[in-house]
């Protein structure tokens with residue numbers, strides 16, 4: 001079985017710029033490439049993102065797909081390979097099965113790609129990312145970039161809180 005890290009997108013690998021559907025709006029954090037390159041030597045990488053702006057009609061699914069293609073291309077140039085982008089396009093009221101913190105996508109990765117969730121991690125800037133980890137039997141790491149600082153008080157599981165993706169990766173690789 002393979003170990004994985006499930007990465008939230010906005011506020012973790014790119015800056016949180018609200019609902020975006022053009023590549024011009026994508027801004028990587030300065031530490032993203034180096035951190036993920038190191039992490040990818042030891043872990044399979046996935047992106048798990050809630051894009052409710054699609055469900056709200058504020059951005060288009062095609063635009064979001066282009067954003068993801070662009071992100072994956074930029075990462076690939078740095079030898080970082082994302083196995084899968086899992087994107088929930090729904091809003092809360094849709095009561096879909098894929099919206100975080102429902103572990104739907106992680107269970108799919110476990111089943112289809114032989115991922116060992118117990119030895120895997122979720123990195124995110126929202127309490128639902130940490131809840132997602134708990135629901136999947138993985139370890140959640142909460143970062144203070146993006147909305148992290150703002151939502152800190154809503155965080156129920158306070159096991160691991162770090163400044164950014166950079167420290168999250170250091171923490172994971174130290175634990176190894």
Ligand SMILES: [Zn+2]
Nearest residue numbers: 088090096098
């Ligand atoms: Zn969904």
